[in-house]
Amino acid sequence: MNKIRAIQPDTLRQKVEDAVREAITSGVYAPGERLIERELCEGLGVSRASVREALRRLEAEKLVHTVPHRGPVVASISVEEARQLYALRAVLEGYAAHEFATQATDAAIQQFGRAAADLREAAGSGDTDCVLRAKGILYDVMLSHCGNDLVRETLRGFYSRINLLRATSLMHPERLPHSLAEIDALVAAFQARDAAKAEQLARLHVTNACAVALKQLAFRIAQTSLDAVS
Numbered sequence: 695m696n697k698i699r700a701i702q703p704d705t706l707r708q709k710v711e712d713a714v715r716e717a718i719t720s721g722v723y724a725p726g727e728r729l730i731e732r733e734l735c736e737g738l739g740v741s742r743a744s745v746r747e748a749l750r751r752l753e754a755e756k757l758v759h760t761v762p763h764r765g766p767v768v769a770s771i772s773v774e775e776a777r778q779l780y781a782l783r784a785v786l787e788g789y790a791a792h793e794f795a796t797q798a799t800d801a802a803i804q805q806f807g808r809a810a811a812d813l814r815e816a817a818g819s820g821d822t823d824c825v826l827r828a829k830g831i832l833y834d835v836m837l838s839h840c841g842n843d844l845v846r847e848t849l850r851g852f853y854s855r856i857n858l859l860r861a862t863s864l865m866h867p868e869r870l871p872h873s874l875a876e877i878d879a880l881v882a883a884f885q886a887r888d889a890a891k892a893e894q895l896a897r898l899h900v901t902n903a904c905a906v907a908l909k910q911l912a913f914r915i916a917q918t919s920l921d922a923v924s
Contacts, residue, residue, distance in 0.1 A: 728766070795893075
């Protein structure tokens with residue numbers, strides 16, 4: 695009798711999709727860079743069909759888009775598009791934080807506190823990927839216990855695209871300490887069951903992150919333009 699189940703096709707496709715998504719959001723592939731199917735197949739050790747399916751799914755998330763005569767490339771985000779994403783994220787995260795403060799169990803609030811502590815520990819390591827994973831876990835706790843599946847699904851769709859910017863903004867030396875302090879304040883608001891304060895803090899956290907991300911994005915776009923003409 696087999697003690698281990700064979701990998702199902704759906705499981706393999708999900709793993710390929712997750713691997714390519716992580717490579718994009720962590721900066722392994724830069725905005726505008728081609729995603730060559732053959733290289734992805736060789737690097738991941740999978741078939742071209744699996745890679746194509748993953749790219750189709752990531753195109754639906756707007757992380758990838760297909761350019762005529764070039765094929766799939768990593769999507770770029772304009773300053774205005776980023777501003778709009780962060781504006782909507784602030785509204786939805788503020789709502790999620792408000793509902794989490796009122797609806798989450800004591801165990802869920804304790805779990806959020808532990809996730810915040812893990813985030814602080816990850817930040818101390820200086821490993822961007824580790825910090826992004828810890829931040830993702832933190833949000834998963836809040837969104838899984840805010841009582842609104844639609845808000846959770848919508849925000850999770852945003853995070854893939856926002857991660858294109860979050861890595862640079864979150865790890866910015868002037869932003870990181872403030873970000874951690876804002877999360878700690880949010881933990882305190884949840885523990886006090888202060889929904890209004892939690893909503894205010896969640897919105898502020900996103901607004902502050904937006905300011906840094908937009909500044910970094912504008913600089914990157916300007917640098918790219920200079921490199922193109924030099």
